[in-house]
C-alpha cells in the first residue's frame with residue numbers, strides 16, 4: 001500500500017517577520033517512523049477549509065500538542081488572557097475538523113492540546129491551571145531548557161480495563177510524560193475515559209461508538225515513539241487504523 005496521508009493540525013506563530021502555520025517535528029517524525037504514514041500539515045484557515053474535500057483525501061487526522069490553550073469562550077468560559085496564550089485560528093480549524101472526521105469515520109489521534117480540543121469539540125469543558133487545585137499533581141513539565149527532560153517519562157496512568165487502550169499495553173498501568181497545565185473538566189457526552197492519573201485527572205479518552213480509531217491522550221507518545229513501548233503501540237495502532245481506512249476507501253473507489 002502507498003503511504004497513507006494523515007492531516008496534521010498547525011499552530012499559527014509569528015517569528016522572523018513571518019506568520020507561520022507550523023507543527024513540531026516530534027509529531028511528524030513519530031507519524032512517519034512509528035505509524036508508517038505521511039503527515040500533511042493543514043493550515044489553520046478555519047471555515048475557509050472544505051473539510052469534506054480534505055477528509056476525502058486523507059486516511060487519518062492527528063492533532064498535536066501546543067503551548068497555546070483552547071479559547072475558553074468555546075466552552076462557556078471567560079475570555080481571560082491570564083490563561084493564554086490562545087490560538088484561535090487553530091481552534092477554528094481543529095474543532096470542526098474533529099467533528100467531521102468522527103462523522104466520516106476517519107481515524108483520529110488527539111495528543112495533549114488535541115485531547116482538550118476533542119473534549120471541547122464534542123461538548124465538554126476544560127479546567128485551567130489544574131496544578132493549583134488541592135490534591136492535583138503538577139502535570140507541567142519540569143523547568144528545563146532540555147526537551148528530553150521536559151518530556152521525561154515520569155507519571156503513572158491507570159488504563160481502563162476493557163477499554164480500547166487496554167488491548168494495546170501489556171499492563172493496566174503505564175508510565176507517561178506530562179506537559180500540560182489544563183485538563184478535562186466536564187467530559188463530553190460521547191467520550192469514554194480510557195486512562196486516569198493517580199489524582200483523577202483524565203489522561204486518555206475514546207469516542208463512544210466511533211466508526212474508527214478515535215483516541216485522545218493527554219501525554220506525549222510521539223516524543224519517545226522510537227524507544228518507549230506504550231508510545232510505539234499507540235502510533236502502531238493509529239497507523240493500522242489509517243491503513244484500514246485507506247484500504248476501505250480504495251475498495252470503495254474501485255467498486
Ligand SMILES: N[C@@H](CCC(=O)NCCCC(=O)O)C(=O)O
Nearest residue numbers: 065066067068112113180181182
Ligand atoms: N496548552 C495545553 C496543552 C498542553 C500541550 O499540548 N503541551 C504540549 C507541549 C507544550 C510545551 O512544550 O510546553 C495545556 O497546557 O494544558
